[in-house]
Amino acid sequence: MRPDDVSGIRNLPLFRDMRDETFTPLVENGFVQQFPPGLVLIQESDRADFLHIVVEGAVEMFATTAGRETTLDFVGPVGVFILAAVLSDQVYLQSARTLEKSRVLMIPADRVRRAMTSDPAFMQAIVTELARAYRGTIRDLKDQKLRTGTERLANWLLRSERQQGDRGRVDIHFEKRTLASRLGMTAENLSRAFAALRVQGVEVRGPRIEIGDRGALARFAQPDPLIDSPEDELSTRSH
Amino acid sequence: MRPDDVSGIRNLPLFRDMRDETFTPLVENGFVQQFPPGLVLIQESDRADFLHIVVEGAVEMFATTAGRETTLDFVGPVGVFILAAVLSDQVYLQSARTLEKSRVLMIPADRVRRAMTSDPAFMQAIVTELARAYRGTIRDLKDQKLRTGTERLANWLLRSERQQGDRGRVDIHFEKRTLASRLGMTAENLSRAFAALRVQGVEVRGPRIEIGDRGALARFAQPDPLIDSPEDELSTRSH
DNA sequence: CGCGAGATTGATGGTAATCAACGAACGTGG
DNA sequence: CCACGTTCGTTGATTACCATCAATCTCGCG
Numbered sequence: 001m002r003p004d005d006v007s008g009i010r011n012l013p014l015f016r017d018m019r020d021e022t023f024t025p026l027v028e029n030g031f032v033q034q035f036p037p038g039l040v041l042i043q044e045s046d047r048a049d050f051l052h053i054v055v056e057g058a059v060e061m062f063a064t065t066a067g068r069e070t071t072l073d074f075v076g077p078v079g080v081f082i083l084a085a086v087l088s089d090q091v092y093l094q095s096a097r098t099l100e101k102s103r104v105l106m107i108p109a110d111r112v113r114r115a116m117t118s119d120p121a122f123m124q125a126i127v128t129e130l131a132r133a134y135r136g137t138i139r140d141l142k143d144q145k146l147r148t149g150t151e152r153l154a155n156w157l158l159r160s161e162r163q164q165g166d167r168g169r170v171d172i173h174f175e176k177r178t179l180a181s182r183l184g185m186t187a188e189n190l191s192r193a194f195a196a197l198r199v200q201g202v203e204v205r206g207p208r209i210e211i212g213d214r215g216a217l218a219r220f221a222q223p224d225p226l227i228d229s230p231e232d233e234l235s236t237r238s239h
Numbered sequence: 240m241r242p243d244d245v246s247g248i249r250n251l252p253l254f255r256d257m258r259d260e261t262f263t264p265l266v267e268n269g270f271v272q273q274f275p276p277g278l279v280l281i282q283e284s285d286r287a288d289f290l291h292i293v294v295e296g297a298v299e300m301f302a303t304t305a306g307r308e309t310t311l312d313f314v315g316p317v318g319v320f321i322l323a324a325v326l327s328d329q330v331y332l333q334s335a336r337t338l339e340k341s342r343v344l345m346i347p348a349d350r351v352r353r354a355m356t357s358d359p360a361f362m363q364a365i366v367t368e369l370a371r372a373y374r375g376t377i378r379d380l381k382d383q384k385l386r387t388g389t390e391r392l393a394n395w396l397l398r399s400e401r402q403q404g405d406r407g408r409v410d411i412h413f414e415k416r417t418l419a420s421r422l423g424m425t426a427e428n429l430s431r432a433f434a435a436l437r438v439q440g441v442e443v444r445g446p447r448i449e450i451g452d453r454g455a456l457a458r459f460a461q462p463d464p465l466i467d468s469p470e471d472e473l474s475t476r477s478h
Numbered sequence: 479c480g481c482g483a484g485a486t487t488g489a490t491g492g493t494a495a496t497c498a499a500c501g502a503a504c505g506t507g508g
Numbered sequence: 509c510c511a512c513g514t515t516c517g518t519t520g521a522t523t524a525c526c527a528t529c530a531a532t533c534t535c536g537c538g
Contacts, residue, residue, distance in 0.1 A: 045464075045465055063381050063385070063465070064385075065381065065463045065465070065466060066385070066386075066461045068385045069385075070381070070384040070385055072380065083370075084369075084373045084374055085370075085374070087366055087367075088370045088374075088470075088474075089474065090374075090470075090473050090474050091465070093374055093377050093381070093465050094377065116366070117363070120359060123359070123362050123363070123366065124355075124356070124362070126366055127326055127362065127365055127366055127369065128327060130323075130369040130370060131322075131323040131326050131369060132327070134323045134369060134373040135323055135324070135329075135332055137373060137376040138333065139332065141311065141379055141383065142302050142304065142309070142311070142332070144383050144423075145423050146304045146305070146307045146308075148525070148526095149525080149526075150525095175484070175485090177484075184384050185526075185527090186527060186528080187485075188487085188527075188528080188529095189525085189526060189527075191485065191487075192486090192487085192526095194486095195486090204485095222304070224305070226284055226302070226304070226330070226332050227304060231327075234329050234330050387492095387494090388493075388494070414517095415516080415517065416516080416517085424494070424495090425494075425495060425496080426517075427494090427495080427496080427517090427518080427519085428494060428495075429517095430517065430518050430519075431518090431519085433518095434519090445517090
């Protein structure tokens, strides 16, 4: 494991406040592995053996049933996944595969549970992380149940444009069919949804989406802070 | 507050293992209130002031955006809701209203956070509860994205029949339109979905649903343990 | 240049929402 | 007790939304 990996992980909200005595054995018993794109890291229904942390690259969380498949989330650096399954010592409800060449830190589940028991600051951070993940999923569920596909795309574009620095465009770093699955639609319908947003000033140039008129797009999308705002913007702590 | 209320709450997984010194001030600073049916207890976007615990009755969690509304979950006795918002001191992402006459214990949010900080067993229980809630929402999201309305209904019937004691029937204790919203469809389409399940032996008699042929219904529903099983059945701890 | 993967477009059928009408159940007041 | 009104559920007709299948297009790459 590289030294700057360690510091990156140390700065994760999940690990930032814990004691050195708890952190060190955690990373020392963990190991970083490099994976090629498209590799399945964990399989739903498997037992949760390791906590996974994306150090570099990108990971797709997905799930299947009855021959159907859907993408539930993307995890980028430095992000944790399947924490809940690890903590409750249960099977995964989601599978994970790399979207690109990725380096992933894996920490044995029992080590994580032991560290949690012995370090209150770590347990506190876990509570915060679980609450964050839970609320994110509630937002996804509302997005899914309350909006049409085109509306979900429009709001996703607005969120992404902001995340990528308000440049009036969004770059998609993965296949469009994956985005479609994440948004709960087929690749074909994503194409049609993009076409429908052309009247709001949205132009598709391969993996680059130009947002010509953010106001028009927002008027169509009707973004809702309780669905679309990142978690730290909903805080009332700063009031 | 009645004495058997206290013992019921004390036996909740969330409070079972905590110390008496932490538990007592928690309930002493909380208060039980009785509410009529249909009353809105909390409103999304409000700040999370109290942890709520349903002592008696039933509560519906719902959310709205752009004039649309959907039911996210039901909470019965003895169940906790909006724990995540309370812990991270943020606004509610969901609203709550009573489905019937209900008694609800309300504990000030800062008391809960203080108790968590001072009692590791309580914090541990919170971690478990959050993980459970998170995984439940993931299951809902999979249900929503991977199944049609009729399939969701069929699986809901199978789960409910089991919960109600394998009697070959399911009693619905609330309006069918509410169930429709919980399942992510309109009341009209729920009716049609019931009609579609008649060939699998499902018969509707007002609020009572007869399941004539559980095998046929299951063949149609294709229940998936990673979506439909209650959390404690997914544990690998007992292996 | 030609191949192949991914994206797009078109055609069609299925699934779901909406609007409207009707019917059953229940409670109230005459 | 019954007439009436209200609420909820169901059914029908129509439209919107979405999935599927097929064909074409684009672009990067051998």
